[in-house]
Amino acid sequence: MAQSLERQKAKPHLAEEWVGKVYTLLCIAFLIGTIVSIVYFVASKGLSTFFVNHVNVLDLLTGLKWAPEGEPAVFGALPFIFGSFSTSLLAAAIAAPLGFCAAVFMVEIAPKFGRRYLQPVIELLAGIPSVVYGFVGLSVIVPFFRNVFPGQGIGIAAGALVLSIMILPTITTIATDALAALPKGLKEGSFALGATRWQTIYRIVLPTTLPALMTGIVLGIARAFGEALAVQMVIGNAPHIPSSLFESASTLTSAITLSMGNTAMGSLANNALWSLALILMLMTFVFVFIVRFLEGRSKL
Amino acid sequence: MKAKTADKIATSVIIAVAAFIVLILAGLLGYILFRGVGHISFHFLTSAPETIRKGGGIGPQLFNSVFLLVLTMIITIPIGLGAGIYMSEYAPANRITSAIRLVVEVLSSVPSIIVGLFGLLVLVNLFGFGFSLFSGALALTVFNLPLMVRITEQGLKGVPREQKEASLALGLSKWKTITSVMLPIGLPVILTGTILAAGRVFGEAAALLFTAGMSSPRLDFTDWNPFSPFSPLNPFRPAETLAVHIWKINSEGLAPDAAQIAAGASAVLVITVLLFNFAARWLGRYMYRKFTAIK
Numbered sequence: 001m002a003q004s005l006e007r008q009k010a011k012p013h014l015a016e017e018w019v020g021k022v023y024t025l026l027c028i029a030f031l032i033g034t035i036v037s038i039v040y041f042v043a044s045k046g047l048s049t050f051f052v053n054h055v056n057v058l059d060l061l062t063g064l065k066w067a068p069e070g071e072p073a074v075f076g077a078l079p080f081i082f083g084s085f086s087t088s089l090l091a092a093a094i095a096a097p098l099g100f101c102a103a104v105f106m107v108e109i110a111p112k113f114g115r116r117y118l119q120p121v122i123e124l125l126a127g128i129p130s131v132v133y134g135f136v137g138l139s140v141i142v143p144f145f146r147n148v149f150p151g152q153g154i155g156i157a158a159g160a161l162v163l164s165i166m167i168l169p170t171i172t173t174i175a176t177d178a179l180a181a182l183p184k185g186l187k188e189g190s191f192a193l194g195a196t197r198w199q200t201i202y203r204i205v206l207p208t209t210l211p212a213l214m215t216g217i218v219l220g221i222a223r224a225f226g227e228a229l230a231v232q233m234v235i236g237n238a239p240h241i242p243s244s245l246f247e248s249a250s251t252l253t254s255a256i257t258l259s260m261g262n263t264a265m266g267s268l269a270n271n272a273l274w275s276l277a278l279i280l281m282l283m284t285f286v287f288v289f290i291v292r293f294l295e296g297r298s299k300l
Numbered sequence: 301m302k303a304k305t306a307d308k309i310a311t312s313v314i315i316a317v318a319a320f321i322v323l324i325l326a327g328l329l330g331y332i333l334f335r336g337v338g339h340i341s342f343h344f345l346t347s348a349p350e351t352i353r354k355g356g357g358i359g360p361q362l363f364n365s366v367f368l369l370v371l372t373m374i375i376t377i378p379i380g381l382g383a384g385i386y387m388s389e390y391a392p393a394n395r396i397t398s399a400i401r402l403v404v405e406v407l408s409s410v411p412s413i414i415v416g417l418f419g420l421l422v423l424v425n426l427f428g429f430g431f432s433l434f435s436g437a438l439a440l441t442v443f444n445l446p447l448m449v450r451i452t453e454q455g456l457k458g459v460p461r462e463q464k465e466a467s468l469a470l471g472l473s474k475w476k477t478i479t480s481v482m483l484p485i486g487l488p489v490i491l492t493g494t495i496l497a498a499g500r501v502f503g504e505a506a507a508l509l510f511t512a513g514m515s516s517p518r519l520d521f522t523d524w525n526p527f528s529p530f531s532p533l534n535p536f537r538p539a540e541t542l543a544v545h546i547w548k549i550n551s552e553g554l555a556p557d558a559a560q561i562a563a564g565a566s567a568v569l570v571i572t573v574l575l576f577n578f579a580a581r582w583l584g585r586y587m588y589r590k591f592t593a594i595k
């Protein structure tokens with residue numbers, strides 16, 4: 001008798017539990033379904049260039065000429081791949097030392113001022129929309145380059161500079177977290193031996209936190225690689241490999257942004273653009289795996 | 301002696317770089333506001349844009365951005381909360397869970413333009429939603445979900461163990477414990493993160509080019525029937541947002557005052573993002589104080 005009463009009481013309790021479990025599981029299922037379908041649709045569209053239209057994969061990856069309207073149409077995506085890599089790597093090369101210095105400043109030199117002023121400043125940088133960065137790049141950086149350097153001012157240099165400001169928060173935040181998480185004993189030991197602050201940073205802090213710093217840099221590159229509109233606004237969008245940093249160039253994202261609306265779904269030109277998107281997506285996976293590898297290496 | 305000189309030089313370089321970063325941001329904000337604020341007026345904020353004539357405004361774009369933000373959050377919050385709760389409370393520590401974690405990580409690093417293309421293919425064409433606010437909101441949901449999951453997880457992880465255990469010990473079900481004990485405690489963190497995520501939605505453009513579209517129909521602000529094609533409330537109409545508008549007039553603007561419009565619209569966008577930031581900070585601090593009774 002007592003047992004059955006207990007069972008009756010337990011019922012709404014269990015139902016509630018069940019609702020919660022099923023609901024949260026459904027949400028997770030939605031999430032997984034989304035990523036699976038993104039991969040499936042982008043891959044099937046991107047691969048149809050090779051399987052349906054019989055474009056050679058190597059031709060696409062290494063071809064220097066992109067002429068979707070030409071007779072015959074030529075799809076060489078190397079200029080875009082080159083543009084994407086050069087802008088994002090250059091952006092990381094500019095932003096990494098800046099971000100590292102900002103992190104050292106916040107953790108080692110002036111923690112109070114850093115936490116109170118510099119950190120919110122950097123978080124604000126992260127919040128500014130990319131089109132605004134593009135607008136500023138177009139109305140400040142490009143005219144400046146045009147006046148100072150030969151050329152039109154648009155190009156890889158302008159793109160990389162805009163991107164470097166955009167990825168600065170990513171790199172700084174991760175570097176700051178890594179430096180702050182460093183065990184105190186390491187630094188104190190170094191100071192006790194009579195090392196200066198810079199010697200400690202250079203010989204102890206930097207090598208120990210290197211994997212985490214690299215993680216930040218790779219995440220920054222990944223963000224720069226996928227950024228579309230800001231780069232598109234300042235890079236000039238000419239589908240060839242430029243001979244100087246101040247000559248018009250193009251990236252994977254800017255090519256997709258500009259041409260996707262002008263091609264008919266399912267046409268060869270359209271499929272080729274999806275192949276660019278597929279390259280972009282595969283690079284994202286590569287970046288994620290590099291980050292995972294680096295995170296495995298850091299043993300803080 | 302040499303090591304001390306090196307230390308001094310390095311320290312001054314680092315301080316100089318930190319100052320330089322502050323200067324960049326000050327210059328950036330100053331430039332955007334200085335160039336743009338003068339152009340902001342009631343007329344600019346409420347009137348419709350002009351294609352070739354001078355004096356166009358950003359009224360419909362501003363409305364679209366806000367409407368899209370609301371729609372996106374209505375879809376994102378329940379799913380993101382649910383998935384976040386699962387990840388922090390229900391997920392067993394096994395391979396499947398770490399695979400899901402990887403999936404969330406991948407999803408959070410997929411470029412927004414890819415999400416936009418996916419939206420174009422699946423939402424706009426396959427499901428037939430067309431270029432619409434609804435497609436845009438769903439695309440932004442995809443884009444925002446991983447963020448929301450992480451925020452929820454973070455919020456729930458911050459809840460003291462004892463509070464969770466006390467609730468379970470009183471005989472409350474796990475679900476009840478989560479919804480009535482843990483969520484309220486984690487709320488300051490979750491809310492702050494959500495507002496910051498909303499700020500991102502407001503400025504997002506790449507994913508919207510191919511889902512919400514690059515044009516806005518002539519809106520009739522007296523027509524509040526959500527099924528009429530010219531009603532601002534209709535979620536199935538194409539909608540150009542403020543961020544997309546800035547991009548469009550910078551790349552192909554024909555109006556003679558395109559540069560001023562871009563500057564004004566950028567200023568509006570940045571001011572909004574700043575407001576979101578301050579609101580998130582203030583609200584987070586306020587709720588933290590209220591819940592923890594710390595003065």
